[in-house]
Amino acid sequence: MTSPYQNPDLHSHSVVSDGTLTPEALAARARANGVDLWALTDHDEVGGQHRAAAAARAQGMAYLCGTEISVSFAGETVHIVGLGFDPDDAALVQGLATTRGGREQRAREMATQLAAHGIEGAFEGALRYVGNPDLISRTHFARFLVEAGVCRDTPEVFRKYLTEGKPGYVPHRWAALGDAVRWIVGAGGVAVIAHPARYRLTANEEYALFSEFRAHGGQAVEVVTGSHTSAEYARYARMAQEFGLAASRGSDFHSPEESSYDLGCLPRQPAGLASVWDLLEARIQHPA
Template identity: 40%
Template structure:
């Protein structure tokens, strides 16, 4: 990408802003990942694929980085796709790791840059510990292998999983997590991520909307999940990811019930959605393959006036 395009892209992403009604003429996808974190498509290739899937409003939400936004914004402009600059922050709620998506953020905001810098340091420290543990188990070259796969992007456990597959130690990344990288395994390194309240504040100070991502994936009881959602709202959160990837109607009804109960105790949250796309061979995370249920107020009403309730 030449310097003129890069400069233009960064200026477009330096502030949150409204968008036209045309952005809602097709599919909406507000949660996906590129090679800037643990996806396997470049930001430009991801936008192109989204365009082919009929997506007209897209948010790139890489883990703990906005490094792919400029490239994605330039491609979105050429493709006629409206791109919301975004991020997916790793945070702690008590001892539980949760993910908070930031939408339509100012990528140059000081609070956002500081939050990213903190997580950069924590991720590198964790990756070194994972590599040391794997190499002690006999998997020589783990650090170099994972670092090479991550390239210039944020390094994470998925890169170690892919390296274990490429090196022939496991058949697929699922087995890599099950045997070595998942909860309670040797690659499960505890990290003192910033807490939920501070994370929401970083997003809000960057002019963005804070969204609690994939609430059903935390393995919480419904009572604990209701408490998490309430704490998120009380911390200044804006929206709940009502639909994330392929989701059956029962799961969607469960999330809607959580939202309804939240409303009974005070202000409720807006609704967001996303595929959580990482790579093309995961049909359960298909770009543009998500839809909000009827009767919820979408998070994009924050930036697009007169949108009303989701049809």
């Protein structure tokens, strides 16, 4: 059966986490770029979901509730996107609140490290970019360091300061993989491995991630996403088929100035893959 959706974009971020646009502005941008099925997937947060759904309806777009949960796996931070769930599910809301806990303390430790390297006021500077203080993150620090003239752009900030082994990097213990998948599935949604090519996992660790994810009830993986190359589209299309996972597609859009791909501007999915939006047809919110 041919999918009714020609340009889904199921991964994006608003000011509710670390994006720079409101849910309403994102919905308008998505529609202007031809998106016909959209999801807002703020980090560890569902506070923007009702606004996003209403904005999508106002734009005449179909909508799926979403979030992106931070998970610790094999010493790496891995992201699991949830789609099509009930955003008011108590267990999911509590799980996300627990995952967000500790971000402020981590941010203060990051600022202390940066101050030791001559960069003062980083915590207060990062806060100026935060729409939700519970979700202060490395991205907010990166924007401050660019504004302060320490680096030319956010990629340079991450290379020099905010990755493992660099001043300003402080690890955080996130949710367990099984917990994140169970929160999503328990709330009626589908769990998706986000942008798998980004993780510094060995081949064996990546195989373990996919295997454990599937065993916990995960059903999909992002194949076409803003941080994948065309070769990686093909690689993760094969992985999706090997593990019996549906394919998802999303730009991971954060900001007009920072994101590799704009909303709705990704290439098509490789042929022959099951699509996550087909699994979730009953959960898609359609415009009136």
